[in-house]
Structures are given as structure tokens and as C-alpha cells.
Amino acid sequence: MAVELERRAPKPEAQRLLELIRSRRSVGKVAQDPPPRELIEQVLEAAVTAPNHHLTQPWRFFVIAGSARERLGEAMAAAESRAHPDSPQAALDRVRAKPLRAPVIIAVAVQPSDDPRALEIEEVEAGAAAVQNMLLAAHALGLAAMWRTGDAAYADEVKAFLGLDTSAHIIGFIYLGYAAITPPDPPRRSAAELTQWLGWGEKA
Numbered sequence: 555m556a557v558e559l560e561r562r563a564p565k566p567e568a569q570r571l572l573e574l575i576r577s578r579r580s581v582g583k584v585a586q587d588p589p590p591r592e593l594i595e596q597v598l599e600a601a602v603t604a605p606n607h608h609l610t611q612p613w614r615f616f617v618i619a620g621s622a623r624e625r626l627g628e629a630m631a632a633a634e635s636r637a638h639p640d641s642p643q644a645a646l647d648r649v650r651a652k653p654l655r656a657p658v659i660i661a662v663a664v665q666p667s668d669d670p671r672a673l674e675i676e677e678v679e680a681g682a683a684a685v686q687n688m689l690l691a692a693h694a695l696g697l698a699a700m701w702r703t704g705d706a707a708y709a710d711e712v713k714a715f716l717g718l719d720t721s722a723h724i725i726g727f728i729y730l731g732y733a734a735i736t737p738p739d740p741p742r743r744s745a746a747e748l749t750q751w752l753g754w755g756e757k758a
């Protein structure tokens with residue numbers, strides 16, 4: 555009887571968790587003071603609890619702070635210059651400065667497993683689940699976060715900077731810091747509008 559009740563009852567913390575999920579926002583502007591390392595570690599610990607098929611744990615993380623942000627910017631500018639050889643210097647400078655927008659960036663990569671059962675799309679899906687865990691953990695810990703990609707995420711120069719093989723996927727640069735703005739709620743279609751219920755309510 556006790557087990558049955560426990561199985562049916564929502565967890566006491568459910569509403570707080572749902573409220574955290576609802577209130578998470580991408581925050582595009584953060585202060586330059588770096589968050590304590592313990593908080594970054596907790597964000598990373600949340601990442602590695604994400605679901606992953608065949609337990610391949612395909613995610614890899616790179617915490618980029620201080621002058622490493624400048625080196626990332628150089629790699630990004632090199633990629634931009636190769637892709638667009640006619641880019642004016644000002645455009646390259648803008649790309650080079652992008653990583654300086656936050657005190658800490660966690661680059662999240664997926665290195666697809668060589669396990670023959672593993673599908674590459676599922677490896678990337680697991681990586682995305684890890685990123686969502688990170689965004690929610692950051693939000694719960696009082697940090698602002700922004701998942702960014704752009705051309706740099708797909709550039710071999712940037713993979714090389716991180717020591718990644720070209721077979722790896724950079725699935726995001728998670729910019730982290732303390733919020734400097736309150737972003738507006740983006741418009742969203744409701745779940746009801748996007749969901750079809752098939753066979754719901756039929757007798758089991």
C-alpha cells in the first residue's frame with residue numbers, strides 16, 4: 555500500500571522543478587566576474603547525468619575562461635577568414651571578440667562512440683540532453699546561461715583548438731556568468747497546439 559501511494563504521488567519538489575524549467579531563459583548579456591568554480595563543477599556534474607543510449611557517454615566538456623577565451627576567439631577568426639577570405643578586418647575582429655562576452659564558456663562536444671550499436675544521431679541527442687541539464691542546473695544555481703553555436707561550432711579550426719577530431723560535433727558553446735539583463739519571454743506555441751493524442755483514454 556505504501557509503495558502504491560508513493561508511486562502515484564507527485565514528488566514534493568515537483569512544482570519547484572517545473573517552475574525552474576518554465577523560468578529558464580537564454581541570457582545574452584552577463585557580467586564579467588567569473589562564477590565560483592564549485593558552481594561550474596555542479597553544472598558539469600548535472601551534464602553527465604543525462605540519458606545516453608548504450609551508455610556511450612559521448613559528451614566532452616571544455617571550460618574556457620581567462621585568456622583561453624582569446625585563443626578560442628583566434629580560432630574562430632581563423633575559421634571565419636578561411637570561409638570568407640574577403641571578410642573585412644572589422645568583421646574578423648567582431649568574431650574574435652565573441653568569446654569575451656562571458657567570463658566562462660563551456661564548449662560541449664560529442665565524440666560519437668565506435669560501439670556498433672550507437673547511432674550518431676542518438677549520440678548528438680544525448681549531448682543535447684546534457685546541455686539542457688547544464689542550462690537548468692545553471693539556472694537553479696543562480697547563473698545565467700546562453701547556448702550558442704554559429705559557424706564556429708562547425709569549423710575544423712575550432713575543433714583543432716579543442717584537440718577534437720573532425721568526427722566530433724561541437725554542439726554548443728554555453729556562455730555562463732551572472733545575468734546583466736532580464737531577457738523577455740520568447741513567444742512559444744502551446745504544447746496543446748503541437749500535440750496529437752493517439753489512443754488516449756481507451757481502455758487498457
Ligand SMILES: Cc1cc2nc3c(=O)[nH]c(=O)nc-3n(C[C@H](O)[C@H](O)[C@H](O)COP(=O)(O)O)c2cc1C
Pocket residue numbers: 578579580581701702703704725726737740
Ligand atoms: C542548438 C542551439 C543553438 C543555439 N545557438 C544560438 C546562437 O548561436 N545564438 C543565440 O543568440 N542563441 C542561440 N540559441 C538559443 C536560442 O536562441 C534560444 O534558446 C531561443 O531564443 C529561446 O529562448 P529561451 O532559451 O530563453 O527559451 C541556440 C539554441 C539551440 C538549441
